[in-house]
Amino acid sequence: MARTRRGRVKRKLLWRWRRNPLRRRSDRVETWIFLATWIVALVGGLLAGEAAGAATEDTLAARRAAAHAVSAVLAENADGTPALTGDGTGGTVRAKVRWTAPDGVTRTGVARVEPGRATGTSVTVWIDRQGDLVRTPPTAAESRLQSALTGVLVAVGTGAAVFGCGWLARLRLDRRRMRDWESEWARVAPSGGRT
Structure with a gap:
């Protein structure tokens, strides 16, 4: 029974290629x-x-x-519990950090760090060629x-x-x-x- 059905489907698909008086x-x-x-x-x-x-x-x-990683220092205590967000931050919190840019100027900004860190703790942040913070x-x-x-x-x-x-x-x-x-x-x- 399956062979007959397959044969009909194959003929149906290929009939347009054959010479046929009904073919338009x-x-x-x-x-x-x-x-x-x-x-x-x-x-x-x-x-x-x-x-x-x-x-x-x-x-x-x-x-x-x-981007390249540099060492930074927390300028404030990081919160103890991360906020529940769906942005893929992986249980991190935002905290103010201080780092030295490639031109030697000390800068501050907000970066994602592990929760519960104290002021003065060393963390790793990512910066671009100008020394600005970028995402990992x-x-x-x-x-x-x-x-x-x-x-x-x-x-x-x-x-x-x-x-x-x-x-x-x-x-x-x-x-x-x-x-x-x-x-x-x-x-x-x-x-x-x-x-």
Whole structure:
């Protein structure tokens, strides 16, 4: 039973390629649209995903290269309990810190530190080339994961967009076929099918 069904599906998909007196020009066009949609979705999706992943990896590598860790000192006591937030700060609290910039000037700012630290405790903060505080850059493993996820998301999105365009093209073709069918039916049966 399964073999018969598979055979019918295969014949249904391939009948437009064979010589057939019932095959219309629109059937051939639809087959080429179908084939082009699949090829562009697969190849275009893979290329777009690869390009997006590489661009993300380069951006994150530049962030890692632009920031470096320095030692800072707490200028105030850090709170004992971290606030419950969903921003991925990992149980840290904000506290005022003091550090020396690359130009030798002592600066102060607010950074994320472990809770419960006392004034004067040494902590590590991340600064850029100008000596301003920046967020902790992602590690190489985090960068690879984020790049891979970005690439997959872009590949799937590109493929979905191409499939959507192919679906719209086939929808327009179906509407045109229906208009042609109605005009042919009106020509063949001017009485509306009544005898």
